[in-house]
Amino acid sequence: MSLVLHNTLSGRQEPLAPLVPGKVGLYVCGVTVYDRCHVGHARSLVFFDTVVRYLRFAGYDVKFVRNITDIDDKIIKRAAEETIPSEELASRYIGTFRADVAALGCLQPDVEPRATGHIPEMLDLIARLEKRGIAYASAGDVYCSVARIAGYGKLSKRKLDELIAGARVEVGERKREGLDFALWKAAKPGEPFWGSPWGPGRPGWHLECSAMSTKYLGQPFDLHGGGEDLIFPHHENEIAQSEGATGMPFVKHWIHHAFVRINEEKMSKSLGNFLTIEEILKRVPPEALRLFLVSTHYRSPVDFSDQSLLDAQRACARLHETLARVEERLGGNVAAPRGGERAPEAAALPASVRPFHEQFVAAMDDDLNSARALGVVFDEVREINRLLDAGADAPAIAEHHANFGRLGGVLGVLRHPAASYLEAEKGRHLAGAGIEPAEIERLIAERAAARKAKDFKRGDAIRDELLARGVVLKDGAGGTTWSVVQS
RNA sequence: GGCGGCGUACCCAAGUGGCUAAGGGAGAGGUCUGCAAAACCUCGAUGCAGCGGUUCGAAUCCGCUCGCCGCCUCCA
Numbered sequence: 094m095s096l097v098l099h100n101t102l103s104g105r106q107e108p109l110a111p112l113v114p115g116k117v118g119l120y121v122c123g124v125t126v127y128d129r130c131h132v133g134h135a136r137s138l139v140f141f142d143t144v145v146r147y148l149r150f151a152g153y154d155v156k157f158v159r160n161i162t163d164i165d166d167k168i169i170k171r172a173a174e175e176t177i178p179s180e181e182l183a184s185r186y187i188g189t190f191r192a193d194v195a196a197l198g199c200l201q202p203d204v205e206p207r208a209t210g211h212i213p214e215m216l217d218l219i220a221r222l223e224k225r226g227i228a229y230a231s232a233g234d235v236y237c238s239v240a241r242i243a244g245y246g247k248l249s250k251r252k253l254d255e256l257i258a259g260a261r262v263e264v265g266e267r268k269r270e271g272l273d274f275a276l277w278k279a280a281k282p283g284e285p286f287w288g289s290p291w292g293p294g295r296p297g298w299h300l301e302c303s304a305m306s307t308k309y310l311g312q313p314f315d316l317h318g319g320g321e322d323l324i325f326p327h328h329e330n331e332i333a334q335s336e337g338a339t340g341m342p343f344v345k346h347w348i349h350h351a352f353v354r355i356n357e358e359k360m361s362k363s364l365g366n367f368l369t370i371e372e373i374l375k376r377v378p379p380e381a382l383r384l385f386l387v388s389t390h391y392r393s394p395v396d397f398s399d400q401s402l403l404d405a406q407r408a409c410a411r412l413h414e415t416l417a418r419v420e421e422r423l424g425g426n427v428a429a430p431r432g433g434e435r436a437p438e439a440a441a442l443p444a445s446v447r448p449f450h451e452q453f454v455a456a457m458d459d460d461l462n463s464a465r466a467l468g469v470v471f472d473e474v475r476e477i478n479r480l481l482d483a484g485a486d487a488p489a490i491a492e493h494h495a496n497f498g499r500l501g502g503v504l505g506v507l508r509h510p511a512a513s514y515l516e517a518e519k520g521r522h523l524a525g526a527g528i529e530p531a532e533i534e535r536l537i538a539e540r541a542a543a544r545k546a547k548d549f550k551r552g553d554a555i556r557d558e559l560l561a562r563g564v565v566l567k568d569g570a571g572g573t574t575w576s577v578v579q580s
Numbered sequence: 581g582g583c584g585g586c587g588u589a590c591c592c593a594a595g596u597g598g599c600u601a602a603g604g605g606a607g608a609g610g611u612c613u614g615c616a617a618a619a620c621c622u623c624g625a626u627g628c629a630g631c632g633g634u635u636c637g638a639a640u641c642c643g644c645u646c647g648c649c650g651c652c653u654c655c656a
Contacts, residue, residue, distance in 0.1 A: 104584095124656075137656040166652065223616085251652075255582060298654085320656030321584095352656070355649070361655060388593065388604070393586075394649070401592055404605040411604080414618065456594090465594050468603035478619055482612095493655095549614060556616070567617050576617085 094320055096151060096458045099392060101324060102248055103341070105459055109346065111315050116154045118310035119145065120344075122302055122319035122327065125162040126186035127171045130193045130383075133353040135229065137320055138161035139386045139505065140350045142199040144318070146503045147457050148503045150436045158309045159202040160186060164209050164297055171286055195229045195518040198264050199377050204309045207303040212287045215296045215304045223337040231267040233279025233292040239272040242333040248347060249325035251469050272328050276300050287384075300328040303343075306331075318348040343535075360397065368397070368485075378517060380413075380506045381406040384420040387463040387504050407579045408471075408519070415474045417511035418481050418493045436499060445489065446496035449473040453500045463504060473497050483511055492572040515576060523579035526563050533564055537573050540566075 096109045111117050116193040119140045141159070148155045162168075163183040194201075208215075221237055222228035239245050239253070246253055256272055272454045275297035280286035286293040306314065307504055312335060319328065328347065335343040353360045360367045373382055385405035389395040442450055449469055456465035477493045501507030523530065537557050543551040556566050563578045 122656080125654090133656050140656090165654090187630080249651080250583060252582090256652075290612045322651065322655055324652085325651065336644090350656075352650075354649075359650070359655090361647055363655065384604090385592090393593095393608090396592085400605085404592060409608090411618095418619080426591085462594075465602070469593065471603050475620085482620055544614085547614085551614065560616095568613080568615095569618095 095118040096143065096148075098343075098346060098348060099460050101242065101349050102344075104250070107346065109315075110453070111153070112313065112345070115152070116156070117148055117316060118156050118314040118319070119148075119158065119316040119330055120302070120306040120310055120314065121157070121159040121202075121317075122323055122570065123159040123161050124190055124406040125165055125167060125169045126190060126266050127165075128186060128362060129189050129369045129371065130403055131360060131362070131369050132373060133320070135193070135197060135370045135373070135382060136350060136353050136386050136395065137196055138194060138199050139383050140391050142197070142505060143317060143503065144348070144461065145200055146505065147461065149434065150499075150503050151454075152435050153459075156204075156310065157200070157202045158206065158306065159210045160302060160305050161190070161205060161207045162298065163187065164206045164285065164295055170414060173283075183209075189371070196374050197370065197383065198508055206309065208296065208305075211301060211308065212296065214308055215276075215300045215487070216289050218300060218304050218334060218338055222276065222334065225337065227337045228276055229269070230291045231269075231429045233294060234267050234275055235277035235291050236273040237276050237330070237333060239274070239333065240270060242337050244336075245333055246329065248329050248332055250377070251325065251329075272301060272327065276334070299334060302327070303331045303334040303338075307335060312339060313343055313345055315344075316346050316348060317344040318350070321349040321351055324349055330455055351394045353386075353397050354394050355385060355395070355397045361435055373402070375521075377402055377406045378409065378514065378521070380508070380514065381507045384409045384412075384467070386508075388467055390460075390464050392460075403580065410579050412470070412474060412501065412506060413511045413514045415477055416497075416517060419477060419497075420511055422481060422490050423487055423494060434502075436498075442496070443492045446492050449476075449500065450496055453503075457503070461515075466500070467504060468496065470500050488553055496568075508558065515526055518579075519577050521564055526577075528562050533559065535568065536539060537575065538565075541573065 097106045098109050099105070100107045109117070122136070124130060130138075137191070141157075145155055145157050147541070164179065168179050169184055172182040175182065213460075219228055222237060223230070223235070226238075228235050228237055246256060253272075276299060277289060277291055277294050277300075279292055279294045284295070286295060306317065317328070317331075322346075332343050354364050355368075358364060358366060370382075381402070382405070385402055386395065388405065388408075436450070436454075439447055439451055439454070449472065452472075453466050453469045456462045456469060473496065474492065477490070477497060480489060498507050519530075536559060540552045542554070542556040543549075559566060559575070560578075563580065565576050565578055567574050567576065
């Protein structure tokens with residue numbers, strides 16, 4: 094059994110076969126920091142985070158590189174609008190990006206290179222392309238001549254003549270062919286620039302990923318990914334640059350995920366129909382957003398809606414309610430696995446949990462089918478609740494606790510003790526509902542007194558009043574506890 | 581126009597040739613509970629956009645039709 098992944102380059106599913114057995118190099122195109130990140134970016138972050146977690150779970154030594162584009166036309170444009178230096182704008186949105194990544198609970202990349210920190214590497218790449226007659230300078234710009242690239246279009250499955258015929262890009266005065274793309278852009282007055290043999294300017298967008306990926310992962314390397322909108326022209330051009338400069342293959346395996354849609358349309362900044370990660374996380378816990386995102390296979394579009402998000406939040410609550418029961422049953426003896434670690438061999442697992450582990454692995458090995466894998470986690474939830482209801486002993490519960498936490502951890506949904514999750518949910522709800530915990534406790538005490546006096550009518554009235562305010566009471570052996578409705 | 585993808589129960593979503601079509605949300609009935617909540621049990625698509633075809637057998641393969649989306653331009 095081993096991981097099979099869809100490869101955009103071949104259009105087929107192929108086994109992951111690392112260049113160095115046991116090690117995987119992964120490069121992901123990150124964000125351009127000129128605005129806040131939205132749910133679409135969250136999909137990319139969460140998907141590749143899941144990829145890294147699963148690869149490590151499966152025993153691979155992963156080197157994960159994700160870049161930050163901190164210089165480009167959009168950044169310059171925004172900065173000019175705000176009349177601040179582009180570095181200041183970039184720095185601001187690197188800050189919000191980092192906050193979003195942390196809030197989503199994503200693992201840090203091993204290397205997070207920034208374009209502006211790799212200008213020499215990029216200039217070197219241009220020089221090599223020029224030496225091979227692939228790049229040409231023109232009035233301070235430098236372009237890559239697509240016609241000189243063998244196999245151009247192989248990733249996006251496009252033929253060069255069709256691209257030329259259908260090109261919406263105008264042939265610029267400086268460009269020889271419409272499809273040629275900029276490696277270096279001459280600085281206009283007032284724009285940020287770096288010195289180069291071709292004059293002051295800045296790198297073209299595609300160049301940074303070619304330079305930085307191979308700097309940190311070598312050439313060729315194993316896995317390169319991003320959103321499916323990057324297939325053309327971005328990734329096609331990366332291949333052109335890197336293979337053109339060296340004559341060696343660039344990347345073995347390309348993985349691309351589909352988009353988040355909203356009302357049947359792609360969520361994007363240009364359409365203005367986006368919700369930021371920050372806005373969503375005010376409404377639901379990060380685990381709920383992650384669960385929402387991984388409940389669809391990565392190569393299918395996921396439709397965002399309030400109802401779907403609410404469904405995910407309720408499903409997430411089910412997961413954590415069960416975790417809370419488990420933790421209560423085990424008392425203080427709960428060292429929860431956090432995910433991202435190597436899994437034990439299936440043969441070493443207790444027979445009670447092995448089927449869940451194996452089914453989860455089978456699902457993830459099948460082109461990272463996280464939706465199916467999540468179904469397995471819920472199967473185990475039911476099994477755990479059954480055991481708890483039947484009064485199973487602690488060791489039996491502990492076996493499942495370890496397994497269930499480990500599987501959930503791969504999907505990034507059971508990373509904290511249940512209590513902290515449930516407390517956070519209470520806080521989120523109370524902040525919006527205008528009710529204080531002290532008041533809830535007071536009403537619970539009042540109700541307890543009424544119930545003791547057999548005044549169930551009064552007791553039920555209090556419970557109904559709290560319910561109307563989104564607070565659910567639960568009468569247990571040790572007294573009454575409360576939680577909040579997921580809405 | 582070129583290329584690619586999608587249409588599965590009330591909603592979301594797995595399943596891509598053959599056991600009773602996963603799982604989650606919502607709903608109905610039951611157990612438990614003073615009543616609830618949570619949990620558990622049971623029910624829920626004789627059918628997988630429509631129509632044809634291939635096959636012993638198809639949601640799954642092929643053809644056509646209808647509806648929707650993405651890329652081809654900055655975009656996760």
